[in-house]
Every structure is written in structure tokens, then in C-alpha cells.
Amino acid sequence: MRADARKNRDHLLAVAGGALAEQGVEVSLRDIARRADVGLATLLRHFPTREALLDALLRTGFDEMTAKAGELETSASPEDALVSWLRDCVAWTTEYRGATVLMAAAIKDPDSALHASCVTLRAAGARLLHRAQAAGAAREDIDGEDLFALIAMLAWLGDQPSLAPRADRLFDLVAGAVLTGADGQGVSPIVRLPG
Amino acid sequence: MRADARKNRDHLLAVAGGALAEQGVEVSLRDIARRADVGLATLLRHFPTREALLDALLRTGFDEMTAKAGELETSASPEDALVSWLRDCVAWTTEYRGATVLMAAAIKDPDSALHASCVTLRAAGARLLHRAQAAGAAREDIDGEDLFALIAMLAWLGDQPSLAPRADRLFDLVAGAVLTGADGQGVSPIVRLPG
DNA sequence: GAATATATGGACCACTGATCCGGATGGCAA
DNA sequence: TTGCCATCCGGATCAGTGGTCCATATATTC
Numbered sequence: 113m114r115a116d117a118r119k120n121r122d123h124l125l126a127v128a129g130g131a132l133a134e135q136g137v138e139v140s141l142r143d144i145a146r147r148a149d150v151g152l153a154t155l156l157r158h159f160p161t162r163e164a165l166l167d168a169l170l171r172t173g174f175d176e177m178t179a180k181a182g183e184l185e186t187s188a189s190p191e192d193a194l195v196s197w198l199r200d201c202v203a204w205t206t207e208y209r210g211a212t213v214l215m216a217a218a219i220k221d222p223d224s225a226l227h228a229s230c231v232t233l234r235a236a237g238a239r240l241l242h243r244a245q246a247a248g249a250a251r252e253d254i255d256g257e258d259l260f261a262l263i264a265m266l267a268w269l270g271d272q273p274s275l276a277p278r279a280d281r282l283f284d285l286v287a288g289a290v291l292t293g294a295d296g297q298g299v300s301p302i303v304r305l306p307g
Numbered sequence: 308m309r310a311d312a313r314k315n316r317d318h319l320l321a322v323a324g325g326a327l328a329e330q331g332v333e334v335s336l337r338d339i340a341r342r343a344d345v346g347l348a349t350l351l352r353h354f355p356t357r358e359a360l361l362d363a364l365l366r367t368g369f370d371e372m373t374a375k376a377g378e379l380e381t382s383a384s385p386e387d388a389l390v391s392w393l394r395d396c397v398a399w400t401t402e403y404r405g406a407t408v409l410m411a412a413a414i415k416d417p418d419s420a421l422h423a424s425c426v427t428l429r430a431a432g433a434r435l436l437h438r439a440q441a442a443g444a445a446r447e448d449i450d451g452e453d454l455f456a457l458i459a460m461l462a463w464l465g466d467q468p469s470l471a472p473r474a475d476r477l478f479d480l481v482a483g484a485v486l487t488g489a490d491g492q493g494v495s496p497i498v499r500l501p502g
Numbered sequence: 503g504a505a506t507a508t509a510t511g512g513a514c515c516a517c518t519g520a521t522c523c524g525g526a527t528g529g530c531a532a
Numbered sequence: 533t534t535g536c537c538a539t540c541c542g543g544a545t546c547a548g549t550g551g552t553c554c555a556t557a558t559a560t561t562c
Contacts, residue, residue: 114559117509141550151511156551213467220469254480261470261477265460272408274415275456282456285449289484309528309539336519346542351520 121158124148129169137166137210166214167225173204174229181236191249194240195287201237201263202283206270216264234260250290262286316353319343324364332361332405361409362420368399369424376431386444389435390482396432396458397478401465411459429455445485457481 113121127148131139141162145155159165180200184193205212218226219234238256245252266286270279308316322343326334336357340350354360375395379388400407413421414429433451440447461481465474 114508116559120509140548142548145511152550153511153552154509157509160551162550216467216469254476258473258477258480261464261473264467264470265464265477268463269456269460272411272459274411275459278453278456281449282453282460285453285484286481289480311528312540315541335517337517340542347519348521348542349540352540355520357519 117158120148120150120154124150124155124158125168128165132166132169132208137162137208137214141165161225163214163218164225166208166211167229170208170211170226171229173207174233177201177204178232178236181240185239185243189249190240190244190247191291194244194250195291197237197240198259198263198287199283201233202266202270202279205263205267206279209271212264212267212271219260230260237263244291249292251292254290259290262290312353315343315345315349319345319350319353320363323360327361327364327403332357332403332409336360356420358409358413359420361403361406362424365403365406365421366424368402369428372396372399373427373431376435380434380438384444385435385439385442386486389439389445390486392432392435393454393458393482394478396428397461397465397474400458400462401471401474404466407459407462407466414455425455432458439486444487446487449485454485457485 124144128144131144131147135143141155142152145152148155155165159168177197177200181197184197187193188196205215215226215230218224219230221227234256237259241250241254241256241259244250266279266283269275269282319339323339326339326342330338336350337347340347343350350360354363372392372395376392379392382388383391400410410421410425413419414425416422429451432454436445436449436451436454439445461474461478464470464477
């Protein structure tokens with residue numbers, strides 16, 4: 113890549129990061145280009161789709177979350193590791209308003225720029241979950257996909273201004289339902305409730 | 308209202324309902340107008356904003372859900388009533404792809420066309436929750452706002468094609484966490500989990 | 503310094519929601 | 533039935549969006 117192109121790319125990423133933080137994931141691409149003193153075409157050449165731009169912006173966070181899962185696998189109890197990672201994951205996703213729905217869409221679309229990152233993240237979570245299950249700390253009847261859905265759901269909650277105040281408490285409610293309790297006595301399986 | 312205006316309005320509602328069901332809440336208004344053989348301006352005069360159109364479309368469902376809550380208050384056990392209503396509520400909301408986020412936004416925005424309907428719905432849910440709590444069937448440490456958030460969260464899950472397959476099971480997981488269990492033995496309060 | 507490969511951004515496209523206003527039409531009063 | 537007026541309609545238009553094209557400008561290489 114030519115030097116001027118590299119400079120433009122980096123500058124665009126910086127500007128886009130700021131714009132994303134303050135306006136959410138639906139920020140106008142033209143706006144980002146304007147703020148970076150660059151033509152829209154230039155932005156779109158470096159990042160052909162909004163997803164590609166987001167992928168570049170979120171990649172660091174994705175890697176951090178995946179790495180964190182790896183660390184926790186040895187540095188904390190299975191239960192603490194799982195809960196701590198879940199909390200961090202939800203908090204991180206919530207930082208980028210609207211990113212949750214893109215991630216949810218990306219994980220089943222192999223063509224999405226975010227696909228690989230999402231799959232990796234889900235796998236990292238699944239490992240923590242399996243470890244907790246093996247230790248009897250988490251219920252047996254959920255898997256990595258369930259966990260990913262729960263994370264997405266809770267992150268979405270934090271995205272909605274009217275619901276966000278409840279997000280922390282409801283995280284604890286849901287996380288508590290995933291764990292089997294400190295005494296390891298187990299929980300009843302998910303039952304098909306009446307109605 | 309003049310007869311031709313009424314006819315156009317009704318026709319628009321019918322067409323919009325179909326379009327909404329198959330394309331989700333972000334369907335192009337121009338498209339709806341075209342399919343109804345009507346100018347875009349006509350659609351926008353009858354329904355000045357997308358929200359106003361949705362309000363007209365969802366109003367029936369809102370009323371049904373509110374009415375259903377009233378019926379269940381006397382026709383079913385507190386626990387069954389709550390769970391059954393929750394399930395119906397989530398299922399109904401999921402029918403309109405994307406409506407969840409609009410409802411979440413509307414409940415804290417008094418100017419929204421959907422505001423009143425959302426508040427009424429939340430109140431109906433709160434009554435069912437309080438009844439279940441009084442009967443010892445539901446945990447005491449959540450309120451109507453929590454319940455509304457949970458409904459929105461679960462309905463959103465059903466909206467996401469990649470997560471929808473898990474929505475039913477996770478509904479049971481979450482609903483199970485709200486209930487105290489068939490034996491009425493109570494559940495531990497929501498605890499601030501480590502991490 | 504010249505030649506070449508590459509990056510750039512303004513002009514353009516189709517689309518979106520929204521507004522305006524001249525003209526068509528329904529409904530009522532004579 | 534006729535005639536009038538308030539009401540309603542929808543094409544034209546506007547600013548905005550993401551996306552594409554290509555003549556131009558610039559970095560890099562020889």
C-alpha cells in the first residue's frame with residue numbers, strides 16, 4: 113500500500129472511531145469522509161461496506177475479548193471466569209451503539225466482514241462455558257450458541273436508552289440462571305413452561 | 308373525513324400490514340404507497356411518520372395484549388397467567404420484525420405515537436407480575452419495567468434470524484428465572500455476581 | 503527527471519423520507 | 533340538478549443516503 117493511502121486509511125479509522133462512539137453504528141459514511149477531509153469514494157475504497165469499516169474498528173476489541181477468555185481459562189475459577197468474561201463482553205459490545213445487531217447478523221453470514229471475528233468470539237465463550245459445565249458450575253443444557261445469543265440480547269438491552277438502566281440487574285438475573293449456584297447443587301433443567 | 312380519504316386510509320393500512328409482515332419495519336414507505344396505488348404524499352398525510360403508521364397497525368395487537376392480561380388475571384393461576392401472557396406478548400411483538408426497538412424507544416418518548424400504547428401494555432404486565440408476586444410465584448426483586456425490558460429483549464432475540472432458533476428455549480430460561488418454582492420454595496435474590 | 507502504477511475525489515446514479523401546490527373530487531346547499 | 537367550496541390527491545421537487553466511474557493528481561521506481 114502506498115504511503116499516502118496508508119495515512120488516509122489510518123486517519124479514516126481514527127475519525128470513524130470518534131464518529132461511531134458519538135453517533136452510533138448508523139452514522140453517515142459521507143459524514144465520516146467529510147470529517148476526515150476525504151472523498152466518500154476514498155472511504156468506500158478502503159472499507160467497501162459499513163461492515164468492513166466496523167470490522168476494522170472492532171477487530172482490536174474482538175481480539176482482546178478472545179485473549180481475555182484464554183487468560184481467564186487458567187487464572188480464575190470456572191464460574192468466576194465465565195461470569196467475568198460475560199460481563200466484559202456485554203460491556204464492550206454496548207460501547208458501540210448498534211453493533212450488536214450487526215454481529216448477530218454476521219455470525220450466520222459467511223460473507224460478512226465480521227463473520228470470522230464473531231465465530232472466534234463465540235468459540236472462546238463456548239470454551240469458558242464448557243469448562244464451567246465440567247466443573248458443575250454452569251447448567252448443562254445450554255451451549256455456545258445459546259451463550260452468544262444471551263450476550264447479544266444483554267448487549268442490545270444496554271443499547272436501548274430506555275432499557276439500559278435495567279441492563280446491569282438483568283445481566284445478573286440472566287447470568288444467575290446460567291450458573292448452578294455456589295453450592296454446586298445443580299439447577300432444574302430448562303422446562304417448557306405452560307402457556 | 309371524506310369518503311375517498313377513508314377508503315385510501317383503510318387500503319393503505321391493509322397494504323402496509325402485508326408489506327410490514329414480509330419486509331420488516333424498515334420497509335420503504337414509497338413502496339407501500341406504490342403497492343397501494345397512491346402517491347407517497349397521500350401515505351404521509353394519513354400517517355405523518357413511520358411511527359404513526361406502525362401505531363395504527365399495532366394498535367389492535369396492543370389492545371388485544373392488554374385485554375388478554377385482564378382476562379388472565381381471573382381465569383388462570385398467577386403463575387400460568389404471567390408466563391402465558393409473557394409468551395404471547397413476545398410472540399406477538401416478534402411478528403413485526405423490528406418493532407421491538409421502536410417500542411423500546413417509544414416508552415420513554417412521550418411524543419412518540421406509540422408511547423401511550425407501550426405504557427398501557429407495561430402496566431398490564433406489571434399487574435400480572437404483582438399478582439404472581441403476591442402469590443409467591445414470582446421473585447419479588449423485579450418490577451414492571453424489568454418485565455418490559457425482558458419482553459423486549461426476548462422479542463428482539465426472535466427478530467434476529469441467526470438467534471431466533473434459540474429464542475424459545477431462552478424464553479424458558481429467562482421466564483424460569485423470574486418464577487420462584489412450582490414448589491413455591493423461593494429463589495435467591497438477584498446477586499451482584501463477581502467479575 | 504521521466505515513466506508507470508496507484509490513489510484520489512468530484513460528478514453521477516438510484517434510492518430514501520419529506521414538502522409544496524395546482525388540480526381533481528367529494529359533499530352539501532340551493 | 534346544479535353549482536360551489538372545502539377537502540384530498542399526487543407529481544414535481546428537495547436534501548439526504550450508500551455506491552460507482554473515471555479523468556486527474558501523486559507516489560514510487562527506473
